[in-house]
Amino acid sequence: MPETNIREALRQTLREALQQDEHVILMGEDIGAYGGSYGVTRGLLQEFGDERVRDTPISESVVVGCGIGAAMGGMRPIVELMTINFSFLAFDQIINVASTVHYMSGGQINVPLVIRMASGGGSQLAATHSHDLAGWYAHVPGLKVAVPSTPYDARGLLKTALREENTVIFVEHTAIYGLRGEVPDEDYSVPFGQAQVMREGGDVTIVGYSGSVHQALRAAEMLAGQAIEAEVLNLRTLRPLDVDAIINSVKKTTRAVVVEDDWCFGGFGGEIVALIQERAFDYLDAPVARVCGADVPMPYAKVLETAALPSEQHIVDAALAMR
Amino acid sequence: MTTAKARAKEEAGTPEELLGLLRQMMLIRRFEEKSAEMYARGRIAGFLHLYIGQEAVGVGAEAAIEPDDYVVTHYRDHGQALARGLDPNAIMAELFGRTTGVSKGRGGSMHLFDVSKHFMGGYAIVGGHLPLSCGLALASKQLKNGRIVLCFFGDGAVNQGEFHEALNLAAVWRLPVVFLCENNLYGMGTDIRRVSAEAEVYRRACAYNIPAEQVDGMDVLAVRDVARKAVQHTRDGKGPYFVEAVTYRFRGHSMADPEFYRTKEEVQQWRTRDPIPLFERQLRDWGLMDDAGIKRLEDEAEGVVNEAERFAEESPAPDVSTLYDNVYEE
Known part of the structure; x- marks a missing residue:
């Protein structure tokens, strides 16, 4: 099975979509001549031309709104936003139009739009370029939210997103664009709402998504050294959420640590904790722990940024505290 | 401003076309009066924004486009919807929140939709639908289906960032959009001159190299003729066109408006330019209308609107089991 990284897995999937369906167009800031600020779309302008791969002005709201309108008009647009923080300039379009118009039109209009956005800290870009706020979008009925953490998932989830009839927020963690992994040659897709057990264990469940899955895996390795077998669950999508996978794992292990880069207060992790207490309360041997980003705007200085992000040691500490 | 005072009858259109314009304006007027009555009687809830006074804009512009073209509009949307040919019964049912409404009772007055008529919606975030018009136009351009987009918005939208972003993108990508500003002089209760550095709205389009003109929004033929020019421009692949129709709403912003911000004299003065009597007089001058003809159109509108009320009244509310x-x- 060939190996590739997330960036290339995404690019190959976008290329195939452009090849297979003339309704697919890409739009975004610097995705063409520049090649994409994270290099995902490099070469696609040269291959498909500027009607299919459209460099846009720095106008997030109209870029997303134009994607919504184009989807309403029969296209299959894919919009790239440079970071999730910039997506808030398009919040009106995403929240007030993309997520509502199918419902509000009594089912007449649908918006098959994929909005890709880079997310996550670790690159010393401070508070306007570093947050992982996928959970904010997961809050909204009408949207679907995909959070890949491996090259296999990146390709498989993007394929599913491209077949969706609804708007998909596709969150790409910047720290793992270069992460390598196996991606099969044959056609496959990863369905939404199906979490994956990345490592089996019977002592504690570690729930993660996007970049935090890899911290969870490293933490599980460290815990194994102390005779604690952690089960690592990769959510893959936040909406729809594979609630059964979480509950079934917790029923087996009786302990859970929920990990995310996002802030703790009012965050998506709190939703997972609530679901666990609603559906597996009697199985729990310890309160569910959360490991999240620090409750501050992301700082620039390396030592502060590192301190503001969750780490494998935090996860290990949380798991050990449950014994 | 483009006006059409001394137009020759022959150039104005066929008698059927001209009577059709009056018929539509009278229907909208009567429909809106009925809506106000139904609101007062508690049959309609939420915000209700009436189109009374602005009928010539929606009707004139609609007369310039084809059934296959797209319309997107703001939340004062009953007039454009009726002009587009949406079923008055289903519109009234929507205002009543009934399952037979155009949006199945999910949208209400501000959010009318009928995709079968390419009426792609009323949108209630001021300026928020201008980006959608760019997208629909982009789809038309990519699919080469010849459709243009007619995008209505109010003067309140022109200070939103989305207005400027949309004009710029439409111009850069030469998208087939007619931007039609219904300048009724007030953004809710705020006089446009108090909040706009350039209150002559059409001039803003020159910042984006979009051809633009201002038209008398109380003159249905003037609106239609300017809209035709705009539509032809966009259909010819020359990119967007901007029209500012200067108009006035005779009623409050919504039914909740106490109208502290304008004088009765001002409203009275604008009422002397009511688009319906203005056009009626024009048709009488041309020998195309008389008292009996007016009576017939009034009765016809009354019949349609009463039927819409009956239909809405008798329609069921959505079943709660359909909530999701x-x-x-x-």
């Missing part, structure tokens, strides 16, 4: 329908397309 259409959150997602399955």
